[in-house]
Amino acid sequence: MGETITFWVLAVVSVSAALGLVFSRKAVYCALMLGVVMLSLAVLYAVQDAPFLAAVQIIVYTGAVMMLFLFVLMMVGVDSSDSLVETIRGQRFWAMIAGIGFAVLLALAVGQAAIGDPAGVTGANQRAGGNVPALAELIFTRHVFAFEVASALLITAALGAMVLAHRERTRPRPTQKDLAKARFVSGYPGPLPGPGTYARNNAIDMPARLPDGSVSELSVNRVIARHDVEDGRLPDDPELAEAIRQAAAEEEEHNASIAGPKEDR
Amino acid sequence: MTTHYLVLSALLFAIGAVGVLVRRNAIVVFMCVELMLNACNLAFVTFARQHGNLDGQLIAFFVMVVAAAEVVVGLAIIVTIFRTRRSASVDDANLLKY
Amino acid sequence: MPWLSTLIAVPVVGAVAVALLPKGADKLAKQVALVVSLVVLALTLAVTIQFSPRGERFQYVETYDWIPSFGVHWGLAVDGIALVLIALSAVLVPVVILASWHDADGTGADNPPKRSVKTYFSLLLVLEAMMIGVFAATDIFLFYVFFEAMLIPMYFMIGSYGGVQRSYAAVKFLLYSLFGGLLMLVAVIALYGIAGRNTFMFPELVGVITDPTTQKWLFLGFFIAFAIKAPLWPFHTWLPDAAAQAPAGAAVLLVGVLDKVGTYGMLRFCLELFPDAAKFFTPLVLVLAVVGIVYGAIVAIGQTDMKRLIAYTSISHFGFIAMGVFAMTADSAAGATLYMVNHGFSTGVLFLVAGFLIYRRGSAYIADYGGVQKVAPLLAGAFLIAGLSGLSLPGLSSFVSEFMVLIGTFSSEAVAGINYAVFAIIATTGVILAAIYILWMYKRVAGGPTAESVAGMKDLNGREKWVVAPLIALIIGLGFYPKPLLDVINPAVDTTLANVSVTEHQAPVPVAEQKGAGE
């Protein structure tokens, strides 16, 4: 009875989360939804006498894999959200048809099958003295070859990831001398002024004031400035607001210059 | 009860598949793939219980291993593509065509 | 000693060795290839000498399991028919290697690009192995594998080393052959399934299929593949393209040996596996063959390109072979088998000499020549003898075979109870047409005043003499004394026809005895 309740609750949760995963615009929400699904499944594993898998699910999936996803999301841009306009004609419609059809077919198949009562893995667990030893015995005896191959696969994957992520240096590493030269050529050899210096409120998004009381645009982090402009959190002081806007504009320009080669579609 | 688990698994699988088809953000597509793998794992675990032996659980375990490897490589690819093309949309990587 | 496996293995090993030679060792590659091919020739001679024509039908039998679950064997053996064709391949390959000495060097008069020499000779050796394998295979599946594998080296030889339109020709050749090959594959699998013996071994499948309809369908599957390979009219159009674009040496092997697999297959598989269907389709096949004979000859007359012309003459000759096979008399079938060998030699030397001409002049167009006889008499003489062999002049080997095919077909009334004499009569007009196409070509190339473009043409050099001499010696020798070959061929043909339940090798009943029996 307890299992039934757990199942139904988690089923509803996981299906809703899965739907959320598919339909939410922001990638971060998607990641969170996926986390929810995974956790629900972990519980369902536990319910089905697979405590080891439940733990692995939480540690590996929800812990490691999800973190990896989030890291990459950060790199690519956390806030970037998909446009919901479909570009391939008919893709969404046919995807729905195929998806629903497939689900119905599978469900029908499962429904038609005459399935008796589950045998339960308790017996199997007990023979080896618990779920983990039982699995271990299987892994290191019958499936030891697959296990070794899996380990090779993991190492290969790690190496592959490193190779892929590695950026080939196309020009010689700048020496200290080069760096110094570049600094002086840039016209502003000193360190950038920190934000909030002499400002009335000591916040990271407030531009610093120079000794003559004027506002230094250089002191504002451009990314933060853009967020401020986008979210409309500009300070009342027009001088400060102007400086933030300028920093934000520079950021836009910078982004555009990087994204320049990309075709606009 | 097994039937329920299996139907749930099928549902999740189908939802994941639809996600793969309709989302364009490569990372989200990846997440949907993970969802499908998880759905499969659920089925495996269910079958393990149904048949009363641990092979199903073991396969699920292996699936997780492979999934981890896959995610690592896949995300590295996404990062590489993003670096050169400044986009994580799967539709932008469409050079391999007629 | 597994002679036949050795025969296949030696050229393969040689090919690998040639391919592994360091870059730039062109001369060495040629020499190694030549030596390997000569070793194969020596082995083949040993096999031929030890073969006893009156003994068991299949000799040198080797059977090893290959894919046990499907009953596929590495099954090799030769009877007289296969043996002479293997000998043909073994003789032609060293000659072709010698003749192709500069094919890949890029030194011809038409300035072909320099290409990888060792690859070319390596491919030649691979091709040799495949050719020997296809004739020696007694497992139908193995036969099919060799049948298709032969295409690969030939595809590259045409596609990489051929003339201007080489890629068109190579693709056409490959697609045509593959199409036929797939039909055959279907038939092979169906044969396996329907026979239900869980084996692909040919001797065990003879006479297994008895249902007439099944026989007909399977026959067609095999026959179309072989008709494309041979090629019979109207499946012939790939041959002129392929032969004209291929380097002369490859063209020799293509027309001289590869295509023989088609006619060989008709005799070995179509007839023996599906005797009733073969008899049912005989009129159709004979019509195709006769049309091919006359049509090929007429089209050959109208060609402007030497190699294409020779290719069309071959289409005409393949008509003769197919006619001989399907007339199903002992004489015609033995003649057809002999024809396969003789045609290999005569067309071989014709292609090679044409190749020498083209190498010197840089053009295959007949109109670009004239008066070669005056400047290069030996070359022209070799060309003439080759041509005369092509028109089946008595005293040259092809006459014997053509004569046997025609007389066998003509006499089929008395022997097999069906009158195909009219086919023989129409086919005999090919004899006249042959004279026209060969002599007209010879006249335009070698006769008349010496054209400016051929004025400085060099006569045959030592290497080229060694290419031409053995073939011409064989052509003349077999023309006067074909008995050794026929002694090998006849028992095998008799057995084949016995399996088709046609009467043994015998002369038509003399008129007197017929009368005597009637009274």
Place this chain on the structure above:
Amino acid sequence: MEPVEIIQHSGGVIGVAWLMIALPLLGAAILLLGGRRTDRWGHLLGVVMSLASFAVAVLAFVELLGMSGDQRRREIELFQFIPGMVDMGLLIDPLSIAFALLITGVGSLIHIYSIGYMSHDPGRRRFFSYLNLFVAAMLLLVLADNYVGLYIGWEGVGLASYLLIGFWQHKPSAATAAQKAFIVNRVGDFGLAIGVFLIWTTFGSVAYGPVFQVAGQAEQGVLTAIGLLLLLGACGKSAQLPLQSWLLDAMEGPTPVSALIHAATMVTAGVYLVVRSGAAFFPVGSTAALVVTVVGVATLLAGAIIGTAKDDIKKGLAGSTMSQIGYMMLGAGLGPVGYVFAIGHLITHGFFKANLFLGAGSIMHAMNDEVDMRKYGGLRKLLPVTFVTFFIGYLAIIGFPLLSGYFTKDGIIETAMHHSPVLGWLAVLGAGITGFYMSRMVFMTFFGQKRWAEDAHPHESPAVMTVPLIILSIGSIFLGGYLVLGNTLANWLAPAVGGPEEPIEFHFVTTPGIATLVLVAIGAAFAWMKYGRAEVPVVAPRGSFVTTFARRDLYGDAINESLLMRPGQWLTRLAVFFDNRGVDGVVNGIAAGIGGTSGRLRRIQTGFARSYALSILFGAAVVAGALLLVGNI
């Protein structure tokens, strides 16, 4: 009297009769393979080989003479050619040995003559090798004991003839003539080949012995068919209507070739074939024999008419050759008596025609290779030996009483008269025309005014050329009388071809004989008026319709061209077009169709991974559905 049985033979000279063939063949091989090294002595080797062959023939002949009549057909086995079908062997009997003697004898003389004639030609060695090849092939033709061997020799002489006509390949006319000769001959060979097929099918053998033994038992229709097919072959080789057109062009070859091949020996092969198969396939009164005689008469008239209009001395002689072989054919269609005269005429013709041709060669040799008789005239004094020998040949061919041609030709005419007066009188008419054109030739060449080209310096030929002429002319005088009178030839040939019931009596004074003589005299007189006494224009006048008709070879070439060559070319072009556009068009069309369809289908490959994934999902769904359905069924 029927032909006698063939007896297996071994030992003696006859046992090695194959040497006759092998020696010249060896000579040809040595000369061809030896290359320039043999240039210096090549011609001598050629002569020696030919003489050696002649010697063997003479010895075999002597050995045969030593046997009684019914023992004179000897067969020797050589080797199995096609097991179960053809055993190669030689049949040495009076007929074949007569031919062998003629071939090697006249052949040797012509070999010797050629030493002189070809002395300035750089290709002399090659020439001799071809001559030797010819002698070998011709001997195989007549000596073989089966039809296949005959066929091999048959085409072998065709090859030699091809090589020799086209000896000066650099002349386009020679190359074309050689090609034409071979191809026209092949048309004849087609008939011969099918004849052989039919013989094999009917009798189960191709050897003369077994075939002739049972020939009478076959159906009449089959026999007639075989006869007509063999005749077609004979027509090709012997330049009989309708396959005569190659012979005139064949004069492009060096003159000794014309003498040896196209007058004395090869062209008589058709007569040999008919006579050899005569008893079996051309019995007197049969349809086949009738056709033979008709063809013979038609050709003898056609050849004679062509001969009257030719200004080219060699072509004139070629026309005459056609005509004379027409006589032989006529004789060959008339049964045993006819055979005797046909073979007799064949032998005497071999001598006097070789004599005439070699004489013509000697004239050409003297006149810078000029062949136009209109540019000759008055050569009698300058070329005395040539003149005398040529004149003897002339008298022999027109049938001047008591010379060789008189006996044999008259014999044929009389025998024909016996069978059918129409044929006989036509043959008489032909003899009259012969008198005209041969006289014309002699008068234009040796009498009248000099009409030479300016640079001509006529001179008598060297002894190596004149001695053969003298020997041949002696034969031209006496041979006919020797052969015919006293039934020498008839008795000799009887074992081989059968003999007449009673001995042939030669009557010197008969109506046809006198009529012939009168007609010949009229012809000669007419020629004297027109070409001896009167001035001969150097440029040929236009001439009447009839002259043009004769000059253009009775429009034979025109007919061939319009009936065969033009439609043939048209057919060839059509076939090539059909092959490229039709057959290959279908193939390429299918290829293009598939290519186009794929071109459209490949648009499905959009490059969007998501649409591929969609199709995968659809596929999975379909598979799942299918499994469900199948499971339910």
